Amino acid sequence: MKFIVYDIEATCWEGRPPGMVQETLEIGACALNSYGQVTGSFSRLIKPVLHPRMSHFCQNLTKIPQAEVNRARDFRRVAEEFMDWIGVEEEDYLLASWGSFDPEQLRADCRLHRMEDYWLDPHINLKAQYREIRKLPKKRGLKSAVKHEGFFWEGPEHRALPDAENTVKIFQALIDVWRY
Numbered sequence: 208m209k210f211i212v213y214d215i216e217a218t219c220w221e222g223r224p225p226g227m228v229q230e231t232l233e234i235g236a237c238a239l240n241s242y243g244q245v246t247g248s249f250s251r252l253i254k255p256v257l258h259p260r261m262s263h264f265c266q267n268l269t270k271i272p273q274a275e276v277n278r279a280r281d282f283r284r285v286a287e288e289f290m291d292w293i294g295v296e297e298e299d300y301l302l303a304s305w306g307s308f309d310p311e312q313l314r315a316d317c318r319l320h321r322m323e324d325y326w327l328d329p330h331i332n333l334k335a336q337y338r339e340i341r342k343l344p345k346k347r348g349l350k351s352a353v354k355h356e357g358f359f360w361e362g363p364e365h366r367a368l369p370d371a372e373n374t375v376k377i378f379q380a381l382i383d384v385w386r387y
Contacts, residue, residue, distance in 0.1 A: 208241050208299045208300065208301060209238055209239070209240065209241070209246075209293075209294065209298055209299065209300040209301070210238070210239040210240075210241075210243070210300070210301050210303060210378070211236050211237075211238055211239075211293055211300055211301065211302045211303065212236065212237050212239065212303045212304070212333075212371055212374050212375050212378050213234065213235065213236035213237075213249075213302060213303070213304055213309065213367075213371050214234075214235050214236070214304060214305065214309060214367045214368075214370035214371040214374060215231050215232075215233060215234050215235075215304075215308075215309045215312055215313065215367055216231075216232045216233040216269050216271065216365060216366065216367050217229040217230060217231050217232055217308075217312050218230050218232055218255050218258050218261060218262070218265055219262065219264060219265045219268060220262045220264055220265065221262070221264040227258065228257050228258075228315075228319075229312060229315070230253070230255035230256065230257055230258065230282070230316060230319070231253050231255075231282060231312055231313060231316045232252065232253055232255065232261070232265075232269065232271060232276065233250075233251065233252050233253060233269070233271065233366070233367040234249065234250070234251055234253070234285060234289055234367055235248070235249065235250045235366065235367025235368030235369070235370065235371040235372075236248065236249040236250075236289070236292075236293075236367075236368075236371050237249075237368075237371050237372060237375045238292075238293075239375065239378070239379070243378070243379045243382040245375060247292075248368060248371075248372075249288075249289060249292045249368075250367065250368040251279070251280070251285045251288060251289070252271065252275055252276055252278075252279035252280075252285075253276075253279050253280065253281065253282050253285045254276055254277065254278075254279040254280065254281055255276070255282075256281065256282070256319075257319075259276070259277075260273065261273050261276060268365050269365045269366060270363055270365070270366065271366070281320075282316050282319070282320050283320045283322060286313075286316070286317070286320075286322060290326050293326070295326045301329050301330070301331065301387050302327060302328075302329065302330040302331075303330065303331045303333050303374075303378060303385070304330070304332065304333065304374070305333050305334045305349045305352075305370070305374050306332060306333075306334040306335075306346075307332050307334075307335075310327050310330050313327055314327060329387060331385060331386070331387045333374065333377065333378065333385070334346050334347070334349075334352075336385060336386060337352055337377065337381070340381060340384055341355075349370065349373060349374060350364065350373075352377055353373050353376060353377060356376065356377055356380055358373070358376045358377075358380075360373055361373060
């Protein structure tokens with residue numbers, strides 16, 4: 208079994224104005240073998256179609272330059288590259304993300320681009336399971352969980368690949384405990 212620990216970044220606005228539909232801006236992922244060893248990584252920006260101009264808030268949060276988004280490929284093409292990288296048709300895999308936002312947003316983008324979303328299963332919500340495993344009163348943010356597990360945060364926050372790489376630290380530490 209191959210594990211795919213991933214993170215996405217999406218278009219965003221301060222205060223989430225009504226009528227503004229989020230789209231995936233970036234996918235970052237790490238592939239791990241059944242022993243929890245990282246065997247590769249994936250990182251792509253995506254050009255949104257509904258709101259191709261990133262809000263000032265989103266640019267400040269993610270530090271993703273608008274010029275790079277302008278040069279990025281569309282969701283369909285990046286999703287197909289991601290599926291190929293995962294090996295959706297060739298081998299067993301399990302997707303894992305910190306929370307439910309990531310798979311929900313990818314499903315929304317699949318609907319928007321009239322793509323099938325079968326490849327998003329099976330998936331585990333590491334944030335919810337982490338809360339149960341550590342018997343926490345409420346869910347913990349990724350950066351806080353990384354710190355509480357004794358690791359240092361590496362790389363910029365709110366960028367897909369660094370967020371995925373930091374999630375991997377927790378995934379590896381609890382590899383024998385996750386339910387899937």
